[in-house]
Amino acid sequence: MTTVPSCAGRTMPVPGCGAGYTDVNAFWYKFTCYSTGTVGFLIQPGSSMDDYDWQLFDITNATSPDEVYTNAALVVTGNWAGTYGNTGASASGVSHIECGSIPADNKPTFSAMPTLLEGHHYLLMISHFTVTNQSGYTISFSGGTASITDPNLPHLQAGNYYCPTKTIRIKLNKEVKCASLATNGSDFTLNVPGINIVSAAGVNCNQGFDMDSLVLGLNQQLPPGNYRVTIKKGTDANTLLDYCDRDIPEGEHIDFTVDPPALVYIDSLKPLPCAPDSIQMVFTLPIDCATIAPDGSDFTVTGPSAVTVTGARANCSFNNADNTVTLYLDKRILTGGTYTVSIVTGSDGNSVATECGQYILAGNNSISFTLEQQYPATLRKVLPITCRTEKIRVVLSQPVQCNSVATNGSDFVINGPEAISITRAEFTCNGTGQFTDTIDLFFNRPVLTEGNYTVSARTGSDGNTLLTSCWQPTPVGNSTPFSTKDTVSADFTYQLFLHCELDTVALFHDGAHGVNSWAWYYDGKTDSSKQQNPVKIYSRFGTKSITLVVSNGVCTDTMEKQVVLSNVLEAAFHPVSDTLCPGVAAEFVNESIGNIVGQQWVFGNGNTSSLYTPPRQNYLVPNTRQQLYHVQLIVQSNMNCFDTATYRLFVLNSCFIAVPTGFTPNGDGRNDFLYPLNAFMMSKLDFKVYNRYGQMVYQTTSTFGKWDGKFKGEAQPPGAYAWMLTYTEKKTGQTFSEKGTSVLIR
Template sequence: MPLPSRQFLLLIIVLMLFRCVPAQAQCATGQTPSTAFPICGYDTFHMATVPACSGRNLPVPTCAGDGAAYGDLNAFWYKFTCYTAGTLGFLIDPVEATDDYDWQLYDITGANPDDVYTNPALIVTGNWAGTYDKTGASATGVTHIECASIPSDNRPTFSSMPTLIQGHIYLLMISHFTVTNQSGYSLSFGGGTAGITDPLLPHLANGEYYCNTQTVRLKLNKKVKCSSLATDGSDFTLNTPGINIVSATGIGCNNGFDLDSIVLTLNQRLPPGNYSLVIQNGSDANTLLDYCDRDIPAGEHVDFSVSAPALVYIDSIKPLPCAPDSLQIVFTQPIDCATIAADGSDFTITGPMPVGIIGAKGSCTSNNTDNTITLYFDKRLTTAGTYTVVIGTGTDGNGISSQCGQYILAGDNTRSFIIPPQPVSLLKRVTPVTCRVQKIRVALTRKVQCGSVATNGSDFTITGPTTITITRAESICSNNLTDSIDLYFNAPVLTAGAYQVNVQTGTDGNTLLTECWQETPVGNTIRFATSDTVNANFTYQLFLHCTIDSVVLSHNGANGVNQWNWYYDGNDSSKLQNPVKVYKVFGTKNIKLVVSNGVCSDSSTRQVVLTNVLKAAFSIQPDTLCPNDQALYINESYGNIIRYEWTFGNGNISAQHTPPGQTYAVPTVREQLYYVKLVVQSEVNCYDTVIHPIHVLNSCYIAVPTGFTPNNDGLNDYLYPLNGFTTSQMDFKVFNRLGQMVFHTTRPDGKWNGVFNGEAQPPGAYVWMFSYTEAKSGKHFFLKGTSVLIR
């Protein structure tokens, strides 16, 4: 269904108002504010084509809120200055009448050109109408900035002429919104009263010669077009035969359109004298042209003088490090690097240590000059004293020359410098000297270079009572320096003696070198001593008795042992050489000895067995007998036992390890107590005795007494099931007359003392319930009754 005509029109408007397109091409020179074309006010500027250029958004405050995006799409920028205040009129005339051009004028005085993208205050006026064909500023134009529109609106494309301020700088942006072609336009000025044409005619201002670069720097009175300069230098000539200008370079032309300074390069250096530089029509058929193509008259000239070059001397020698392998000579004038012999033959050095110069180099600039020359030596200067640098004639056939051609004659220039004395590093001490030493650390009086330490240890030898071979050397380095060296041996040193570490030249061709390259003297020595190894093995003698045992301990004290530490089962200790340890408890004992001679130490542990341990022990099953029950005896004695003697209390005895079971007569009282005794004898005639009681009952009938008297007289003080020990899984409960449970136990020996919740209960009858399983038969019973508490 087609859209109504009004809606269709609104859609077209929205599409036309979106005036910026996605990035499509990189902008060329003149298509950004910072590369704007400088223009002349009375000229017509023709732009044949408009290359595609992606646009950046531009603020247009008077059109804010209309939904359009404004930018410098496919734009060119033009720059000019107002020399006479007044109004500005101009015409943009497209090649294609159907093209749509927009424009905006900015006052960028004191501002960065790129500020046009962010600062609306720079806007003077503009026109963004979507109407085709001519546009610009005229006396009949609208007084406001025309906003974006569609062609059918036929909006005015001319704005009123803006008023320019004298001395201000302006940018004019012309945007080609039509993207179907790249046809150009012409830009002309007229109709206004402002003057944008510079009234100043171009002229030469002055010239100055630079001997170091063989160039003349020419200054003009105003900017001229870079395109009018012949780069082959043919726009100029010197009044001196044989000296030619070989090139001309406009300062600022690499990134711009105009220049007011030119560098002219000559074919040779100018000798002292007066010179005249004359402008002429060059190979491009003109002299130099300003924006309005007004030229500097041919034959105009500037004069300049060239003075004799200053004499050059050695100014100084830069500060030297210790043991330098090069030095830097500073001259009073820059030196022409081309005159420096690369092999250093322009210089010699004399002094207490012979040294050759193997190279010379200047840190040459783009002008091939430098006031500092670096000399490189064939060896480091390590001998203290005064040295002298002498300038001569090098293998290149000349001496060295200043940038302006002033040669230093051989022998004319010398400079002395001093190498101060530097200390060497000596052996300081040896640490640590341990037992069975297989590595020592040699400390030094000064740090040495890690790279000067031979890793195979060949910088050192060790002499002494036994042969010690060094297998390697290691250093702990920081910034490639160390003050100690670890020497490793092929085997540990086991015997005492005095040894000596000696310095020698290693397989790397040197001894130890300090940071200033000073060698440790061959033959420098330091001593250290070792100690004998020790042995903690010990002997002992046992003296066994029935109540105490004595262990006599002994160590031979060989190899200078002067410290003994005995440890007995971790409980006590002794520091005697030959102590006596007394034990009252026998068995296996652990005795440890640690010995030392102050350097070496050793330890030894031995088990000492005191075999006369003797213990009489047995248990009875059961220890309470019912009538006709039999008691069995389990022998738990230990030691080197040779005889047992049992007495059972029933008139029977036994000498067996495990005696036969015993029965006892039924007593006439409720319970009869008997005593069973065991005596054991050891192989060293020691004795031990143990006695256990056994209870014999006249009845094992299970019952609960009918009453009890809890008065603590020792008679009938508790209520409990009699003979409960013959039951299993018993449960006994007692209740008062209110039905409250006042006692409960599941233990065969559990008894109620007549107390509940800490208070003695009143006299009276109490109900009990008793359930149990008979141990022998396994039968279950439940009893219930009453007992009287009597107080």
């Protein structure tokens, strides 16, 4: 052995040595004992630094050779000494199995020669423990008394012919040396002129040293008949030799018969898709690839539609033959019905034949298949159109292949009152096969007017119309209609009818472009109308916001306008001061709005005025603390409408700031409260009232604050109460601080 195999080890039992032993890089020898006795052998490593171990097994009664890894009872002997150099079995070896060790231990590497039993079968395992090199080893058997060589003389036993490989297999009565076989086949002759043995190979000689069978290769097929193979000395100067170099006598022969090959025919077809572009035929026997015309002319396909076979192929990787032949068609079969595949004489001058030379005669064999009729996808509808249509969505009757849709939209054309060009097509692919049943077509411009259109299918720039999963093309011209709507305008007009108390706005919309829905909104409120031409009445005048939303069912528009009700009239004024001190004249500011053409002031002091800004008015000093006057302004508009505003004016008999010395909170409306008089002339007022215990019973910072004689809701007893007052005089800005007492009288 010049090399040893490199392979992982499997654990095996080694009696007396414990666990952990494996067949590292092992080579196995099998032999049989033909005469009981001892056996000796020598293993010599190619390198003195190689460590070889070995173990012998008796596998006579083993059910499987793999039992050597589990059944310790099969072990006969062995040696695992782990020492470099020679090892084996000899008369001077130890009588036990030497266990593993490091080479420095120098343990015995030879075991005693084991006794072999006649008729028993043995396995010898040689393991190369050190694998740093591949120098190999030699093994020789000597020194024992057992016979492990078959005593029978070698002879030819049987032969048979295998037509697929054009070979003759020879069976021997015993194993012979592989090296004694001439690989050019010169050890044998065949009794047929013109058919020659061109090679010879021993069975399993690529893995071992001996063989009991061999294969002779021929230069051509053997026709049916009786044949004889005779052995002779080949170019290697011998016939076949056993281990003892005993040869098979020259002239020894075997006879065999080649029967007519079995008939072959088309057995079946492999399942076909709905639109096949190839057909796979299964034959009862492998077909010789050399007899298949590559252009497919050995076959024809006939049926409802014209089909041409353009090629034929088989998997010729094994023996140049295959049971399955694939026919390639010039196009997919799209028409349903029954078709027939027939065998004819091809362009190579023959039909097809088996690997054993059995031809199928032209016209003698055919097979039929049926395809269901498939239907194309049609343009079913266009989804609802939007206003200012810039694209449409076409819905198909069934999904189509995404790669059959031209993305530039050229699979479609649109006809109608206006020229519309399709600029692109978009779609979403679903499923493993990538299909879609809706396609969006985009236009070069929006469609603004009402019209009836048709979208039709045509052959796109990709050379086809839409294709279903079964490759059915959408017919050119197949179409579906759709309609567009005009854009609409919500612009409206109105007419005003103005009056003193109520204004009327008459609203108008022309209803053009198919408008059939109106929604009016007034001042953004829910107050609305769905009439085409409603009337809105206002009781308050001024600028009003009116919004209209119109629709024709597809298009919508919104318009908002400001409507001015110009007859607003409102009398309004205010006095510079609503409280007058003695000798101070009253001034009035006119704040009236509207188209005023006249006004009339009535001051309550006997005076009137028709001026927009009236003169100052003087009032008599009253005898009582204050006198109330009602001042009135009446305004007139250009539409002869009138409005009146009235203001109360108080005239005081004194403007001195003071706190009364007493008050009577009895509810008679006279002197019921305690508070600083003329507080309207103060700012930053702070008024506090204390009882005789110094407890504050009232406080206010309002100029309108007044004490009612109660504390925490309970009426306080009569008596004197102290008060403190701080304030700033509005006119001068001077700050004052005063205090005193007042009597609560009940």
